[in-house]
Amino acid sequence: xxxxxxxxxxxxxxxxxxxxxxxxxxxxxxxxxxxxxxxxxxxxxxxxxxxxxxxxxxxxxxxxxxxxxxxxxxxxxxxxxxxxxxxxxxxxxxxxxxxxxxxxxxxxxxxxxxxxxxxxxxxxxxxxxxxxxxxxxxxxxxxxxxxxxxxxxxxxxxxxxxxxx
Amino acid sequence: xxxxxxxxxxxxxxxxxxxxxxxxxxxxxxxxxxxxxxxxxxxxxxxxxxxxxxxxxxxxxxxxxxxxxxxxxxxxxxxxxxxxxxxxxxxxxxxxxxxxxxxxxxxxxxxxxxxxxxxxxxxxxxxxxxxxxxxxxxxxxxxxxxxxxxxxxxxxxxxxxxxxx
DNA sequence: TCTTCATGGTCAGGAAGCCTGACCATATGA
DNA sequence: TCATATGGTCAGGCTTCCTGACCATGAAGA
Numbered sequence: 001x002x003x004x005x006x007x008x009x010x011x012x013x014x015x016x017x018x019x020x021x022x023x024x025x026x027x028x029x030x031x032x033x034x035x036x037x038x039x040x041x042x043x044x045x046x047x048x049x050x051x052x053x054x055x056x057x058x059x060x061x062x063x064x065x066x067x068x069x070x071x072x073x074x075x076x077x078x079x080x081x082x083x084x085x086x087x088x089x090x091x092x093x094x095x096x097x098x099x100x101x102x103x104x105x106x107x108x109x110x111x112x113x114x115x116x117x118x119x120x121x122x123x124x125x126x127x128x129x130x131x132x133x134x135x136x137x138x139x140x141x142x143x144x145x146x147x148x149x150x151x152x153x154x155x156x157x158x159x160x161x162x163x164x165x
Numbered sequence: 166x167x168x169x170x171x172x173x174x175x176x177x178x179x180x181x182x183x184x185x186x187x188x189x190x191x192x193x194x195x196x197x198x199x200x201x202x203x204x205x206x207x208x209x210x211x212x213x214x215x216x217x218x219x220x221x222x223x224x225x226x227x228x229x230x231x232x233x234x235x236x237x238x239x240x241x242x243x244x245x246x247x248x249x250x251x252x253x254x255x256x257x258x259x260x261x262x263x264x265x266x267x268x269x270x271x272x273x274x275x276x277x278x279x280x281x282x283x284x285x286x287x288x289x290x291x292x293x294x295x296x297x298x299x300x301x302x303x304x305x306x307x308x309x310x311x312x313x314x315x316x317x318x319x320x321x322x323x324x325x326x327x328x329x330x
Numbered sequence: 331t332c333t334t335c336a337t338g339g340t341c342a343g344g345a346a347g348c349c350t351g352a353c354c355a356t357a358t359g360a
Numbered sequence: 361t362c363a364t365a366t367g368g369t370c371a372g373g374c375t376t377c378c379t380g381a382c383c384a385t386g387a388a389g390a
Contacts, residue, residue: 043376059338071377073340095338095385127303135303138296208347224367236348238369260356260367 039082040108044075048112054101057090061099084108204247205273208240213277219266222255226264249273 047053050064062072076099079085084105090096101109124132212218215229227237241264244250249270255261266274289297 041375057338067376068378069338070340070379073338074376077340090338093338093386097339127306131299131303134296134299138292138300138303141292206346222367232347233349234366234368235350235370238367239347242369255367258357258367262368 039078044079044084045112047072047075047079048109049116053085053099053105053109056099057096058099059096079105204243209244209249210277212237212240212244213274214281218250218264218270218274221264222261223264224261244270 047061047065050061052064053061058072058076059069061076062069065072076085076087080087083102085102086100087097088100090098120132123135127135212226212230215226217229218226223237223241224234226241227234230237241250241252245252248267250267251265252262253265255263285297288300292300
């Protein structure tokens with residue numbers, strides 16, 4: 001390690017901070033921007049962080065988000081109950097339900113994207129354009145992004161180190 | 166945004182992935198490296214991600230980790246119960262308890278640091294030295310690191326967007 | 331066609347990781 | 361000395377996931 005590198009602990013923390021900062025900015029901007037959506041929780045925003053909600057199925061979203069379909073189910077149902085999306089029959093697969101954003105859902109999606117854009121803008125200001133682009137590029141490289149989305153499905157954070165025995 | 170920038174969603178996801186990748190590598194390497202510690206969960210490792218456990222108090226750790234002392238309390242007690250640390254009286258403050266790593270605790274700390282070092286090494290291989298250093302520098306900049314640690318205490322991720330009403 | 335297996339969705343229950351509230355004991359400073 | 365802050369602790373709750381168990385449907389092979 002060339003940069004004077006702390007044992008490693010700080011890096012772990014810093015990555016955590018990056019993540020936290022992102023979530024926080026998201027929550028903050030949204031809490032202010034939309035006087036709406038009081039019934040939404042962070043987990044729901046996590047979903048809106050991705051594109052393509054509209055027109056996909058819960059199972060697909062679950063795969064993209066790296067969670068079980070049961071977990072995603074709950075989020076989707078919640079979102080439906082509060083009018084952010086509807087579930088229409090999937091043409092060509094009677095089992096599946098096609099998710100459709102309502103106007104409210106679309107507005108929320110916009111809010112989330114605006115919040116993210118704002119945060120990125122502030123980072124960009126802080127870092128300067130070149131280094132910001134570099135960060136972007138590095139993130140892409142580290143998280144491996146040749147394919148569009150599905151890679152996420154293979155990643156899952158174990159709640160424990162070992163199985164629940 | 167100069168790099169062809171997706172609406173923002175991908176960036177959010179990518180940062181999440183960075184975080185997840187880190188946690189995962191940590192879990193994986195440790196699960197393999199130490200056939201020990203079956204009773205440890207990720208939350209405990211999160212603690213070991215920081216230095217300075219040994220000799221600090223639970224309240225300090227809580228501040229560093231950005232969580233309440235009650236939450237940290239549970240983790241610390243757990244760690245104590247399973248022999249990773251002890252709590253001795255704090256000289257100079259009868260209320261406080263000084264945390265002390267046991268040999269097992271110290272070994273675990275080493276494992277965690279080794280795991281992190283290994284992950285960073287792999288990123289370094291993938292990115293090349295200069296860009297790796299750049300990432301490091303950018304992370305430092307974004308997460309703001311003039312002061313040693315305490316800044317984290319001010320950050321908290323809301324579980325909801327609004328207060329619990 | 332019948333059978334088998336995979337997949338989308340759903341219900342039920344639980345674990346983990348946090349949180350808030352309420353307290354006690356001790357520091358600390360006016 | 362008295363108010364207030366702080367370390368630690370207990371109790372209880374909420375959120376966000378998870379696993380297990382199912383049903384209905386789809387796909388693929390015997």
